[in-house]
Amino acid sequence: MFEAYQFASQHLELVAKWAVEHLLISGVAIGSAAVIGIVFGILISGQGKERVADLVLYFAEIMMTVPSLALFGLLMLLLGRMGLSAIGFLPAVMTLIVYGQLPILRNTYIALRQVDPAFIEAGRGMGMSERQVLFKIKLPMALPVIFAGLRNAMVLIIGIATIAALIGAGGFGVPIFRGLRNARMDLIIIGGVSVSVLALLVDGSMALLERFVTSKGLKR
Amino acid sequence: MIRLEKVTKIYPDGTKAVREVSLEVKRGELCVLLGPSGCGKTTTMKMINRLIPLTSGKIYVDGVDHVSVNENELRRNIGYAIQEVGLFPHMTVAENITTVPALKGWTKADRTKRAVELLKLLRMAPNEFMNKYPKELSGGQRQRIGIARALGANPPILLMDEPFGAIDPVTRIDLQDEFLKIQQELKKTIIFVTHDIYEAVKMADSVVLMKEGQLVQHASPADLLYRPKNRFVEDFVGSDRGLKCLQLIRAREAMWDSPATVTLDASVESARKQMEEEGIDWLAVISHDRRFLGWVVSSDLVKGDTVSEIITVSSIRVTADTVLSEALSQMLTSGLKVLAAVDQHERLEGVLTFEGIQTALRKAVQKEGTE
Known part of the structure; x- marks a missing residue:
């Protein structure tokens, strides 16, 4: 523990670099995953789309079961074939987006479907268009559950982003894997503790944001 | 004001929810649709604002065939109060009341003014209630806000689906009285759905009694009590019509x-x-x-x-x-x-x-x- 502290204090700029890399990869991944997951969640939540929804959610679940290492490798090959950069940032972010999908997509879908039809009919009965029903009623009411999904995905993504170091994307995976190779306990501790702290910080700030954007009428 | 001509609703599975119902509701009249559950009264009401499309027949609102109007436009001009109130939990009282004015593009100042006006009309202190959320209100207060919301953009027509259903009998009587007072002043054309014969007799200018999707009798409350058209009406009205008649007479x-x-x-x-x-x-x-x-x-x-x-x-x-x-x-x-x-x-x-x-x-x- 002491060695870890000593190393970190002597190599502050190095730790900062890992932190920035880690945050950047996870941040871009989370942002994209949120947009994709919420948009798809909305699209598959409509009336009469239950079978499409089942299919999409099933697919997302299957993707979750693919080991992250295998997915990193698969994407490296695919991107390489397409002439894109096969290592580093791009494949790392793409893999993380795939992992973040399921909680966001599933929570968005479930939250929208759970809105009491009476509210939707009340909205329509007062002259709201489908779009207005979505933005004025369904989404605000679904917000707490969607947020839970987002937080879930964020913690997941920040954790898995560690493995992205293996394909040259940097982040706190770098000290962990280096420590594993060289039997350096201090490096492993620095990487591991940092990832946990990062995840807790991000989750905490999301909790604050959630409190801020959720209507007071929906809180217990 | 509202005219139904042979309105029929048959669902895809063959259920005949409403069969050839024709009726006319005059301007300023409170017409109660009455009947046991499953008689088609709510379906009939929801066909007027096109929440449920008709299978056949015509509905004229203010002389205009209501399918010729944009459906959202139509609904914004017909106040709608639903069963169990259905206030939006994520909106404040003021936001709930001015839902339709907001859809119509009123300015914020106009909406606030309207919310204050309506709260006063329903005898709720604007300062106290404007910014409360539905969960902070009692059942009776929620019903009041539900009515205020239906009156939001001051529509000439109101559709009310058991608006006093989910409250205790004492509060219900108070609200009925108060609503009648408001109606005397506002003279809205109202379609009011209930299964409660006492409520019907008390509130209605005319009562439409329905059974299995058909209109059985359309009459004044007194006529319904004293000249039931057939055995079904007689049974529905009940043997204690002398007592019910007490609802018709005021002190x-x-x-x-x-x-x-x-x-x-x-x-x-x-x-x-x-x-x-x-x-x-x-x-x-x-x-x-x-x-x-x-x-x-x-x-x-x-x-x-x-x-x-x-x-x-x-x-x-x-x-x-x-x-x-x-x-x-x-x-x-x-x-x-x-x-x-x-x-x-x-x-x-x-x-x-x-x-x-x-x-x-x-x-x-x-x-x-x-x-």
């Missing part, structure tokens, strides 16, 4: 409107004399500005010098608009033989007695019978 029609009164400073002797002359055993005690204070009864005349010493102070009073069933129930629970009807300033307007109620009821029955 105004049964009360003695120039009752015997005394003031506090009158002597007991003069009170005794007055009772003898009028042939009654009670007098209403009033202040000099006619505010009702209590009663003097003949058994108390033996003691004291002035009325102020023998008065029985009473806080029980009704208004001229109270229906007789409620007045009667007040009498029975309080043990009083007479009830004071007062105006909003507590001034005595009349006195209601058992005999008065009986006479009014007899008159109503005879009138209906001979017409």
